[in-house]
Amino acid sequence: MIGSIAASTVNEDERFVTDVSVTTGTRHAVGTCELTGKNDIVTDEEMALNLTRPLVLAPMAGGPSTPRLAAEVAEAGGLPFLAAGYLSPEKLGEDIVELESRISKPYGINLFVPDHQGQDCDRDAYESYRQQIATTLDIPESLLPAEPVWSDDYFEAKLGVALESSARFVSFTFGHPSAAVIERVHAAGKLAVLYATSRPGLNAVAASGADVIGIQGANAGGHRATVFGVDDDSAEPLVSLIEYALSISDKPVFAGGGIATSADVLEVLRAGATAVQVGTLFLDAEEAGTKETHRWALRNLKDRDTVVTRAFTGRPARAISNRFTDTLSDAAPALYPQLHYLTSGLRKKAAEGEDAESLNLWAGTGFPHASSKSAGRIVRELFPYHPSANGSKRA
Numbered sequence: 001m002i003g004s005i006a007a008s009t010v011n012e013d014e015r016f017v018t019d020v021s022v023t024t025g026t027r028h029a030v031g032t033c034e035l036t037g038k039n040d041i042v043t044d045e046e047m048a049l050n051l052t053r054p055l056v057l058a059p060m061a062g063g064p065s066t067p068r069l070a071a072e073v074a075e076a077g078g079l080p081f082l083a084a085g086y087l088s089p090e091k092l093g094e095d096i097v098e099l100e101s102r103i104s105k106p107y108g109i110n111l112f113v114p115d116h117q118g119q120d121c122d123r124d125a126y127e128s129y130r131q132q133i134a135t136t137l138d139i140p141e142s143l144l145p146a147e148p149v150w151s152d153d154y155f156e157a158k159l160g161v162a163l164e165s166s167a168r169f170v171s172f173t174f175g176h177p178s179a180a181v182i183e184r185v186h187a188a189g190k191l192a193v194l195y196a197t198s199r200p201g202l203n204a205v206a207a208s209g210a211d212v213i214g215i216q217g218a219n220a221g222g223h224r225a226t227v228f229g230v231d232d233d234s235a236e237p238l239v240s241l242i243e244y245a246l247s248i249s250d251k252p253v254f255a256g257g258g259i260a261t262s263a264d265v266l267e268v269l270r271a272g273a274t275a276v277q278v279g280t281l282f283l284d285a286e287e288a289g290t291k292e293t294h295r296w297a298l299r300n301l302k303d304r305d306t307v308v309t310r311a312f313t314g315r316p317a318r319a320i321s322n323r324f325t326d327t328l329s330d331a332a333p334a335l336y337p338q339l340h341y342l343t344s345g346l347r348k349k350a351a352e353g354e355d356a357e358s359l360n361l362w363a364g365t366g367f368p369h370a371s372s373k374s375a376g377r378i379v380r381e382l383f384p385y386h387p388s389a390n391g392s393k394r395a
């Protein structure tokens, strides 16, 4: 099998001791994660990533993703992604310069693909939801833009910045890029990652020119990449989606969603994923740019459930439940990104005012396991072994 990882546990003293063997095409390596795909433009050597720990740091737009966080994860042997979403092209460029000054290891950049159909906004639904927020939360209307805002999130400009960078991967969410965009990624010598959340989505990604299939399971924090009309918001278990992906394609798979412990990591790798993608567990990492109010909620609201809600952005996203999700989830129309801009002022105010009940507390179901440590330590605790130190070979 190409691009898969076989991982096994050795239960000594009830400790989680694991050696990970990686089979890539005709080669077999222990202690090194190498990715290979079928793409002709990429040689095996170019694909070698030397990830000592097969972990992908999920891109986390809105503040948490920082070059420092990415660098720390890369130093610990993982593959970090910078989040380009909501940034200006200039800020993305600055983040890239900072990351590249800190590391010379592979990393990726994640872009939001705009949905041009979303420009047709149902103004009545928008205004009705706007009034509902103002009344329910007793918020001055001046904080809530009367005119719906749509934006393409500077897609073309940021794609240009990403292609100019030394990033090894460019990943896309909220939509599938055109074949021409994927060709440009390849022409720039980079690998394209597309995400799916269901079997139909996996079929579409497998048939695209993507080099890596990303899977975001139902327990994932924040927005999933679901492309409505192509993909669906399936609740199929992550392991079963990984198995399906491997049955239809031999491309490497990055998979995650709801990862809480090293045992979860092992389950995903055993199912055949090339690397496990983790976001929420890094939200309270020292190097993350997560807002203090969000960090407070991660530490103090551990007894709450997470819910999938459209209330903040108009797109389903998983968050720790709070007054905002309890009172507004049912009313929220599917208007992305208009609701994102509608609520951004009040979310900024909530963050500054330490009001966790009105903030979008994005989190996967594993959030009670998030902890305020260095990102390197979090990586090492998720992979409580050092593959190369183990030395044992598996045929």
Ligand SMILES: Cc1cc2nc3c(=O)[nH]c(=O)nc-3n(C[C@H](O)[C@H](O)[C@H](O)COP(=O)(O)O)c2cc1C
Residues within 6 Å of the ligand: 058, 059, 060, 061, 062, 064, 083, 084, 085, 110, 172, 173, 216, 219, 220, 221, 222, 223, 224, 225, 256, 257, 258, 259, 277, 278, 279, 280, 281, 362, 363, 364, 365, 366
């Ligand atoms: C705060 C936050 C922001 C996120 N932002 C992005 C993003 O910009 N792009 C993206 O593709 N996924 C984003 N995600 C989703 C992650 O890529 C990933 O699916 C998720 O973090 C995995 O689940 P976990 O959070 O339970 O580990 C975000 C997730 C969180 C928690």
